[in-house]
Amino acid sequence: MKILIVGAAGDVGQTIVTELSGRHKIITAGRNGGDVRVDISDRASIDAMYQAIGQVDAVVSATGSVHFAPLAEFTEAQFMLGLGHKVMGQINLVLAGMAHVSDGGSFTLTSGVLDRDPIRMGAGAATANAALGGFVTGAAIEMPRGQRLNVVSPGLLEASQQRYGAWFPGHMPVSSKRVGLAYAKSVEGALTGKVIIVE
Amino acid sequence: MKILIVGAAGDVGQTIVTELSGRHKIITAGRNGGDVRVDISDRASIDAMYQAIGQVDAVVSATGSVHFAPLAEFTEAQFMLGLGHKVMGQINLVLAGMAHVSDGGSFTLTSGVLDRDPIRMGAGAATANAALGGFVTGAAIEMPRGQRLNVVSPGLLEASQQRYGAWFPGHMPVSSKRVGLAYAKSVEGALTGKVIIVE
Numbered sequence: 001m002k003i004l005i006v007g008a009a010g011d012v013g014q015t016i017v018t019e020l021s022g023r024h025k026i027i028t029a030g031r032n033g034g035d036v037r038v039d040i041s042d043r044a045s046i047d048a049m050y051q052a053i054g055q056v057d058a059v060v061s062a063t064g065s066v067h068f069a070p071l072a073e074f075t076e077a078q079f080m081l082g083l084g085h086k087v088m089g090q091i092n093l094v095l096a097g098m099a100h101v102s103d104g105g106s107f108t109l110t111s112g113v114l115d116r117d118p119i120r121m122g123a124g125a126a127t128a129n130a131a132l133g134g135f136v137t138g139a140a141i142e143m144p145r146g147q148r149l150n151v152v153s154p155g156l157l158e159a160s161q162q163r164y165g166a167w168f169p170g171h172m173p174v175s176s177k178r179v180g181l182a183y184a185k186s187v188e189g190a191l192t193g194k195v196i197i198v199e
Numbered sequence: 200m201k202i203l204i205v206g207a208a209g210d211v212g213q214t215i216v217t218e219l220s221g222r223h224k225i226i227t228a229g230r231n232g233g234d235v236r237v238d239i240s241d242r243a244s245i246d247a248m249y250q251a252i253g254q255v256d257a258v259v260s261a262t263g264s265v266h267f268a269p270l271a272e273f274t275e276a277q278f279m280l281g282l283g284h285k286v287m288g289q290i291n292l293v294l295a296g297m298a299h300v301s302d303g304g305s306f307t308l309t310s311g312v313l314d315r316d317p318i319r320m321g322a323g324a325a326t327a328n329a330a331l332g333g334f335v336t337g338a339a340i341e342m343p344r345g346q347r348l349n350v351v352s353p354g355l356l357e358a359s360q361q362r363y364g365a366w367f368p369g370h371m372p373v374s375s376k377r378v379g380l381a382y383a384k385s386v387e388g389a390l391t392g393k394v395i396i397v398e
Contacts (some may be wrong), residue, residue: 043275071341072297076242079290083282083330091278091326098271115333118392123337127290130333131282131326134314138325141317142270193317
């Protein structure tokens with residue numbers, strides 16, 4: 001398969017590249033690097049990316065920003081960062097990409113653990129993660145030409161533990177191998193409309 | 200209890216008023232009517248509403264707009280209507296209201312069935328509904344002074360069946376009584392951080 005991986009340079013993105021690159025042709029995309037540049041907050045940038053790469057068999061997204069803050073200090077603009085960037089940016093990868101993915105191809109988005117196992121300062125992330133699960137459930141039944149749509153919801157990655165672990169008391173980090181396998185399940189398997197939990 | 204009901208004139212809002220008005224003092228709020236006017240898309244309007252009514256023991260929201268369209272025709276602006284209005288508007292009722300709700304008081308928001316039982320044209324609603332579930336899960340653990348936070352997720356209401364039923368093939372409508380009871384469970388009970396499903 002020819003697979004586009006958006007956010008390939010991040011902790012999650014690297015696990016996806018490692019898992020899939022031995023068996024597939026990978027095209028990496030990112031804001032600051034990769035085979036092609038893309039800013040997922042800008043629909044025109046997403047359209048330009050798809051025009052540049054031609055048809056692919058799968059799109060995998062491991063990108064999107066959210067704000068972390070104590071609930072009492074959260075502003076509307078900080079909440080809307082998660083809804084506008086992590087949620088709408090990934091939804092736009094699907095809306096813009098349906099015409100560029102082959103029949104029976106797939107989209108795999110990335111959410112995270114905080115909507116099922118919350119932490120302090122994580123209300124914005126919990127909202128965004130859950131929204132992506134709802135999108136996948138709602139949109140999968142309307143995908144064209146047999147295209148599939150899932151979202152992977154990984155726990156705190158072992159690779160991210162040193163930077164973020166103190167914010168996640170009691171969370172068991174998940175191995176890069178398990179995270180990579182979840183994306184393989186979505187891309188190479190037959191599931192659609194699923195939140196694929198890694199924990 | 201003194202209970203603020205935002206969106207009291209809608210199909211869901213009326214079930215809440217019917218269920219709670221016999222036992223509590225109700226203040227109704229809406230865009231075009233009620234004891235106090237409020238536009239939930241405008242944080243300043245929400246702040247003004249709370250200033251006008253003084254302290255309450257519970258806030259119940261049954262309001263928020265989403266767009267319905269075939270997935271292939273959905274635009275970014277149409278998705279952002281649900282995220283900006285139904286999601287952010289209800290979140291702002293909580294963020295702005297925490298200082299105006301009594302110790303141990305509660306917030307009860309409203310989502311809907313489409314993130315667990317999707318229909319055609321419902322991807323925007325599914326995304327917004329799920330986002331509200333994630334917000335409640337994430338934010339409940341940080342609510343101040345024993346305040347609680349839940350969201351009621353009702354199926355298609357019997358009262359709405361004539362207008363919207365054709366869009367919901369195979370959905371069993373839920374009675375106004377069951378819907379009202381779900382809000383009573385949230386307001387008068389002790390739950391927090393829950394998606395209270397009515398089906």
